[in-house]
Amino acid sequence: MTNETLEILLAAGIPLAIVVAVTTLLVRRRRGPDTDEAPTALDEPVVVPAPEVEQTVEAPAPPVEVLPEEAEAPSVLEVPAPVAGRLARLRDRLSKSGSPLGARLLAVLSKDHLTEDDWDELEETLLLADVGAGPTGELIDALRTRVRVEGLKDPAQVRALLREQLIALVDPTLDRSLHTAPGAAADGSRLPAVVLVVGVNGTGKTTTVGKLARVLVADGRTVVLGAADTFRAAAADQLQTWGSRVGVHTVRSDRDGADPAAVAFDAVRTGRAEGIDVVLVDTAGRLQNKAGLMDELGKITRVITREAPLSEVLLVLDATTGQNGLNQARVFSEVAGVTGIVLTKLDGTAKGGIVVAVQRELGVPVKLVGLGEGPDDLAPFDPEAFVDALLEG
Numbered sequence: 001m002t003n004e005t006l007e008i009l010l011a012a013g014i015p016l017a018i019v020v021a022v023t024t025l026l027v028r029r030r031r032g033p034d035t036d037e038a039p040t041a042l043d044e045p046v047v048v049p050a051p052e053v054e055q056t057v058e059a060p061a062p063p064v065e066v067l068p069e070e071a072e073a074p075s076v077l078e079v080p081a082p083v084a085g086r087l088a089r090l091r092d093r094l095s096k097s098g099s100p101l102g103a104r105l106l107a108v109l110s111k112d113h114l115t116e117d118d119w120d121e122l123e124e125t126l127l128l129a130d131v132g133a134g135p136t137g138e139l140i141d142a143l144r145t146r147v148r149v150e151g152l153k154d155p156a157q158v159r160a161l162l163r164e165q166l167i168a169l170v171d172p173t174l175d176r177s178l179h180t181a182p183g184a185a186a187d188g189s190r191l192p193a194v195v196l197v198v199g200v201n202g203t204g205k206t207t208t209v210g211k212l213a214r215v216l217v218a219d220g221r222t223v224v225l226g227a228a229d230t231f232r233a234a235a236a237d238q239l240q241t242w243g244s245r246v247g248v249h250t251v252r253s254d255r256d257g258a259d260p261a262a263v264a265f266d267a268v269r270t271g272r273a274e275g276i277d278v279v280l281v282d283t284a285g286r287l288q289n290k291a292g293l294m295d296e297l298g299k300i301t302r303v304i305t306r307e308a309p310l311s312e313v314l315l316v317l318d319a320t321t322g323q324n325g326l327n328q329a330r331v332f333s334e335v336a337g338v339t340g341i342v343l344t345k346l347d348g349t350a351k352g353g354i355v356v357a358v359q360r361e362l363g364v365p366v367k368l369v370g371l372g373e374g375p376d377d378l379a380p381f382d383p384e385a386f387v388d389a390l391l392e393g
Contacts, residue, residue, distance in 0.1 A: 106155070236250070
């Protein structure tokens, strides 16, 4: 308010106190209440975000124990455990799942005199462990001959004999290596190794693909994931979460129910364009008695091979399904040409004999085993380590 205005108001008879009060109010309105700073140019309100502490209380970060499919992508990439170290770390789990079988066999074989009832007990133990009728008969015959000829009594000798026969049954001569080396096209361009992962619902197939990606990353490979399971809404999200933790890109559809073959083809094309070492393709879980779904799996295989040849077709089997897994393996082998088996949940059962049965049925080796819920609880299968674990305890 100027001096001239003040003189006019006083001359009009307005008390000085009122003039001062009005002047103060006008100043406060221009500057804003309770502040001595000049107003901003646009006099716009400032939106203050909610305190971080309150956000943390309302939406707490998931704990470490949350399963991979429920966890958010980390801001810092994880470093997968070295593959070699996993074998030693996981042996205890394998031993705990298998030791009842080994202990039972050793207890019977260590008797001073084996009766027919004892041999029947050995046979029953092996059958209950899902070794299968054929392999069980072979093992019993071999043990009978060796015990009769050599007259074994010493527990150490009995254990050595059983170990030898079990290793022979598991067959260490099978090629258990994963063929994940990139190839070359006719024009000299780089071709990624393509690994197709198949299996029925509930075997842990998508989780296995995520864990296998970690195995490959730990081995120095570059990886692309293909989320060709387009029928289960959470499958692509789950796979993408696994990949993001180790810096692996996931190719997926932007809608549910998209053509799985198209997604698989895009994943392989992306891997080829980016010079990736390995493309892992996850497929929808399928029941082997649904011809339409199995035909679709055949279509995926045909479409993929237009861009690059298949390096591996891995069938994921739940070790707890026992002999039923053989029916699954047989049909998948006919449709997709299975080259290797991944046995999951081996730590939850003493029926490790499924290793022998499925290999004998298909002539296809068990290449990987899942032995726990942790992200790095997937390891290459080692016949000798497997048998040793069975006989421990």
